[in-house]
Amino acid sequence: MSDSVRLAAHAKMNAFLRVLARETGGYHTIETLFVLLELADEVVVERTGGGIALEVTGADTGPAEQNLAWRAADLLLQAVRRRFGVRIHLTKHIPLRAGLGGGSSDAAAVLAAVNALADHAVPRHEILQLAARLGSDVPFFASGAALALGWGRGERLLRLPAPAAAPALIAVPPFGISTPDAYSALDRARQQDSPRGALALDQEALSTWGSIGRLGGNDFEGVLFPAAPRLREVFERMAGTGPLLVRVSGSGSAVVALYRGAADRDAAAEAMGTGRQALIRTATRNAPAPSPQPTS
Numbered sequence: 001m002s003d004s005v006r007l008a009a010h011a012k013m014n015a016f017l018r019v020l021a022r023e024t025g026g027y028h029t030i031e032t033l034f035v036l037l038e039l040a041d042e043v044v045v046e047r048t049g050g051g052i053a054l055e056v057t058g059a060d061t062g063p064a065e066q067n068l069a070w071r072a073a074d075l076l077l078q079a080v081r082r083r084f085g086v087r088i089h090l091t092k093h094i095p096l097r098a099g100l101g102g103g104s105s106d107a108a109a110v111l112a113a114v115n116a117l118a119d120h121a122v123p124r125h126e127i128l129q130l131a132a133r134l135g136s137d138v139p140f141f142a143s144g145a146a147l148a149l150g151w152g153r154g155e156r157l158l159r160l161p162a163p164a165a166a167p168a169l170i171a172v173p174p175f176g177i178s179t180p181d182a183y184s185a186l187d188r189a190r191q192q193d194s195p196r197g198a199l200a201l202d203q204e205a206l207s208t209w210g211s212i213g214r215l216g217g218n219d220f221e222g223v224l225f226p227a228a229p230r231l232r233e234v235f236e237r238m239a240g241t242g243p244l245l246v247r248v249s250g251s252g253s254a255v256v257a258l259y260r261g262a263a264d265r266d267a268a269a270e271a272m273g274t275g276r277q278a279l280i281r282t283a284t285r286n287a288p289a290p291s292p293q294p295t296s
């Protein structure tokens with residue numbers, strides 16, 4: 001068996017996101033459609049004699065032990081009785097605090113990589129449980145789905161066949177948004193609101209990007225736009241470029257738009273320019289992320 005494995009940790013977008021209710025513990029129940037994107041961080045995990053080392057290239061992700069990737073390695077090593085240690089190297093390409101799931105995806109990739117180094121000692125259903133302990137988006141990345149309906153906190157998943165890959169443009173404003181702050185803003189805005197109404201989702205409507213686009217937006221948009229007019233402006237300019245759908249992803253701050261073809265996506269990127277936000281050209285994935293591969 002190899003002593004070192006690598007894999008891609010892909011980003012996600014939420015094609016719709018409804019926040020249903022606040023649980024007594026403070027978490028919220030949601031209903032969302034997760035879409036895997038080509039944009040990815042690179043993760044390399046090497047077996048060592050003991051302990052956990054983490055190196056990050058490409059972004060300042062703060063103290064190693066608070067990183068979800070470090071905590072993922074810790075949980076997995078605990079499950080295999082710390083028979084060995086690991087050195088993790090992350091190369092960041094997914095913007096931070098953007099709602100694209102970068103930290104969660106790195107964590108899911110580390111669970112898969114450390115488990116591969118442990119000869120797949122931990123069964124799949126336990127990997128999903130560990131993923132849910134790490135964060136609400138981690139189970140989607142650990143599920144091996146390219147498209148999934150998520151509910152509960154996002155950890156309960158129905159994997160779905162993904163439509164053909166669509167070219168995507170990600171607009172990244174020059175500010176990030178903290179997820180707990182976005183949920184608090186939504187709670188404050190909703191104090192007077194009545195509960196959400198009934199809904200019957202139709203599998204047919206989840207089969208093309210056009211019909212997915214008609215299923216509605218992201219509940220965070222209603223509270224983020226008044227608080228951050230620059231975000232609303234980015235969203236409205238993206239909406240004017242003729243996309244199949246445009247959404248704030250997760251709790252922001254990235255805005256993701258999908259297009260019929262690469263020429264439409266590239267014309268949209270030209271029209272947006274890079275003065276007011278960074279742009280990333282990518283695509284949706286219609287295949288799950290590949291499993292860990294030996295590095296040599």
Ligand code: C5P
Binds near residue numbers: 026029030183
């Ligand atoms: O699960 P995760 O670590 O991503 O959540 C970060 C924070 O976002 C939580 O501590 C909570 O404040 C908020 N959150 C929430 N409801 C969710 C997901 C996250 O209130 N479904």
